Amino acid sequence: MQVPAQFEYERATSVAHAVELLTRYGPDSRLVAGGHSLIPMMKLRIAEPETLIDINDVAELTGIRLDGTELVLGAMARHADLLASPLAVEHFPILVDAERVIADPVVRNRGTVGGSLCQADPSEDLSAAFAAVHAVAVIEGADGRRQVPVREFHVGPYQTVVGDAEILVEIRVPVRPGGGSAYEKVERRVGDWSVAAAGAALWLDPTGVVTDAGIGLTAVGAAQFAAARAEEFLRGVPGSDDAFTEAGRIAAEDCRPVADQRGPVDYKRHLAGELTTRALRRAAARARGQEA
Amino acid sequence: MEITVTVNGTGYTRDVEPRLLLVHFLRDTLGLTGTHWGCDTSNCGVCVAWLDETPVKTCTVLAVMADGHRVRTVEDLATGDTLDPVQQGFSDRHGLQCGFCTPGMLMTARRLLDDDPDPSEATIREAISGQICRCTGYENIVRSVRAAAEIERTADQEARA
Structure with missing residues (x-):
């Protein structure tokens, strides 16, 4: 029987209350959202917080909405909420593609978007998806709110810029016209972590030239989950199959996968390239309105 | 700590350790052994019950997280001798x-x-x-x-x- 070490339990009723509790209990306290990463880690005693602060009842952290020209996802939006969100389908199908292959439906009922991002697992899918669409994380502490681009959010594996007495409150994604996006993942079996995955967001002008591109990579050691040089290559060129193949080649060249039980380095590098190309193709088809 | 959870329509108030998992609260504290306990890692799904209206893997939810909420287990499906x-x-x-x-x-x-x-x-x-x-x-x-x-x-x- 796997049982966590002993801890104190507090339940936050608002964001301000959560920050107050984090301040009171100090660096050995942790927020728990869906708990589907943290509780397993606590069972294995990899994580041993002295105080657990439950934010499941904080209503202001829920919901997915459009705010002007930004899609706003509350940190406590469940994976199931994002998967079922008509706004996500309309504006960022990449997020829906990614959600469809995260864990399984019952886990998605409980796990949260913000929890996944804060867990900062290198194999976690949403970090790359949010990197591709240039999302911004909104973090609140005692001194108010600050905004951090998702590409500056991760400090390293399992580490983020969120401070000891801070909380991720929402993720904001700028909506721009002419865009399409997609996420492609290879997993050993349904619901598993990625062997490798790639997300792409493309913006095309009416003649089909790429005006902007975002490429996110999962589980292959890409800096900030992104493929910056491949994105740079695409800006200003026609969105053709040849261009997407070349972008995939660059992305594969720049990533730094490590060998593990999911596969050797050359296989993961191959996947990074091929999945980048496929994600770009689907993103372009969606930008042109040729695919849902 | 003291929690009150409404399980299958009945309110239960119990004193539990914060680290008690919901699956063990149901099985060992309340004696509702219909919910099974399997892999302990949220993979196998034998422990699925509803938290409010939503199926969850109760091996990965703390009993204290269900405080003030409703839980529905397999024991609630049948009505008398009539199966759901x-x-x-x-x-x-x-x-x-x-x-x-x-x-x-x-x-x-x-x-x-x-x-x-x-x-x-x-x-x-x-x-x-x-x-x-x-x-x-x-x-x-x-x-x-x-x-x-x-x-x-x-x-x-x-x-x-």
Whole structure:
């Protein structure tokens, strides 16, 4: 029987209350959202917080909405909420593609978007998806709110810029016209972590030239989950199959996968390239309105 | 700490350690052993019960997180001697052999049919994809859920006639 070490339990009723509790209990306290990463880690005693602060009842952290020209996802939006969100389908199908292959439906009922991002697992899918669409994380502490681009959010594996007495409150994604996006993942079996995955967001002008591109990579050691040089290559060129193949080649060249039980380095590098190309193709088809 | 959880319509107030998992609260504290305990890693899905209206893996939820909330377990499905249509479907179509995964499968199936009275085979397979059965090869589980959907539709039509 796997049982966590002993801890104190507090339940936050608002964001301000959560920050107050984090301040009171100090660096050995942790927020728990869906708990589907943290509780397993606590069972294995990899994580041993002295105080657990439950934010499941904080209503202001829920919901997915459009705010002007930004899609706003509350940190406590469940994976199931994002998967079922008509706004996500309309504006960022990449997020829906990614959600469809995260864990399984019952886990998605409980796990949260913000929890996944804060867990900062290198194999976690949403970090790359949010990197591709240039999302911004909104973090609140005692001194108010600050905004951090998702590409500056991760400090390293399992580490983020969120401070000891801070909380991720929402993720904001700028909506721009002419865009399409997609996420492609290879997993050993349904619901598993990625062997490798790639997300792409493309913006095309009416003649089909790429005006902007975002490429996110999962589980292959890409800096900030992104493929910056491949994105740079695409800006200003026609969105053709040849261009997407070349972008995939660059992305594969720049990533730094490590060998593990999911596969050797050359296989993961191959996947990074091929999945980048496929994600770009689907993103372009969606930008042109040729695919849902 | 003291928590109050409404399980199958009855409020239970108990003093528990914060580290107690919901599955053990149901089985050991309340004696409701219908919810099974399997892999302990949120992979197998035998521990699925509803937290409020949503199926969750109760091995990965703390009992204290359910304080003030409602839980629904397999014990709540039948009414007296009358089986819930999902139970009847599993019985009619041999949806189980050893029965270990069945409580979780039933609770997921109940939610699915509440949301979608006529699910396709693909929808059923997706809904139970986080739950493992080592007896049936899933084929009979899918048939059982389809059968349950038909039982409910027939009952609906009769009620309207």
